[in-house]
Amino acid sequence: MSAFRLYTGVVGFVFAAMSLSPNCLLAGDPWSLGEIEAPLDAGTVGIREVVVVKTTSQFKPMVAVRSLAEGSLWWVLDEGVFRGPNRYEVGVRFGNEQTPTGTCFQVTVLDAKDAASAKKVRAGDSWENLPPGISYSHVITVFTGNNPKATPPIMDSVPATFPATLVSPKPGSTAKRAQSVSWALDVPANDRPSLLVRVAEENSPWWVQSSLRRSTDKKRFSGIARIGNLHTAPGTQFLLMLVRPKSSAAGAALQTGSVLTDTSDYHCSPEFTLTAK
Known part of the structure; x- marks a missing residue:
């Protein structure tokens, strides 16, 4: 198979998957103060990735992710950290060890222009569609690839079950x-x-x-x-x-x-x- 045919096949796969959702091609809010620098739109991601956001907002932006599977919701992730002027990083998990290769996800940045807007979004919020009145960046689509990274285990020192x-x-x-x-x-x-x-x-x-x-x-x-x-x-x-x-x-x-x-x-x-x- 030629490199050109392989490239067009991958691009065709991405856009075919994007067609699963009528709301997947979201251009974003022109007033958004943030944009996603990594991962790249239509790129491949591992199970655990760092989303890098370029922002000019004085408030911490929030990252929202959803799968393109039918009925999936947008989920607002935990806050990240600033890594220098205008650079913000958030750890994201795309699926799990059972997620098939090629599964599509969408990612966007929600940011606030003022303190009142900042209170509208909290980690753990979920929506069927991105809500009105909140600025969000261009929505990127990524798909999962193989993730060979492994994290060393820590000592197992707690019982198999615990009371609560x-x-x-x-x-x-x-x-x-x-x-x-x-x-x-x-x-x-x-x-x-x-x-x-x-x-x-x-x-x-x-x-x-x-x-x-x-x-x-x-x-x-x-x-x-x-x-x-x-x-x-x-x-x-x-x-x-x-x-x-x-x-x-x-x-x-x-x-x-x-x-x-x-x-x-x-x-x-x-x-x-x-x-x-």
């Missing part, structure tokens, strides 16, 4: 779409479990929620659990669970908005049920 109690709301109660949750558990001072949520249906994936906050007495954790979206039917049941990674590689997978289909690399708390209002 959902203090608020009470297990079995109803919950809002953005539900405040509080947990009681006793773990080492430098340990911070991650919160997972999924629909209480067979084979439904776990969604990684925003980072939990630890209380001053070190025995309480609090945060926000995303219980469905605008289209979730009232009465839909969800499962909540805390996890602790068995290795640094497993820990790196716990990015806000990421999906887990296999929790064998994690120590897990009991599961608790909440019902969507």
Whole structure:
């Protein structure tokens, strides 16, 4: 096969995949103060990548990612860090070890022109479509390739399961779409479990929620659990669970908005049920 035919085949694959979504060719907001420098549009990414943003905003930009699979949502990731003037970096996870090569994702930068706009977007937010009133960069499309990188494991020093109690709301109660949750558990001072949520249906994936906050007495954790979206039917049941990674590689997978289909690399708390209002 000639190099030209290979190139056109790859480009054709990318644009065919982009056609899966009617909203995938998004030009962005002309007032956006940020643009994505890496990865490149229509480029290949590994499972774990760093998104590099060039921005002139005085506020931290937020990166949102979604898969082009049917029904996928935009997820706002955890905040990144500035790496010099106008350069901002955010760690992103594209799928997991089971994600097929060639799976397409979209990435955009959400930025704010003022303090009021900055409060509209928080890590862990999810939307079916990018909301109006928020500036966003040109949306790039990337697709997954092979990722040969491996992270050395850390010592496995915690039990296979650990006790935890959902203090608020009470297990079995109803919950809002953005539900405040509080947990009681006793773990080492430098340990911070991650919160997972999924629909209480067979084979439904776990969604990684925003980072939990630890209380001053070190025995309480609090945060926000995303219980469905605008289209979730009232009465839909969800499962909540805390996890602790068995290795640094497993820990790196716990990015806000990421999906887990296999929790064998994690120590897990009991599961608790909440019902969507």
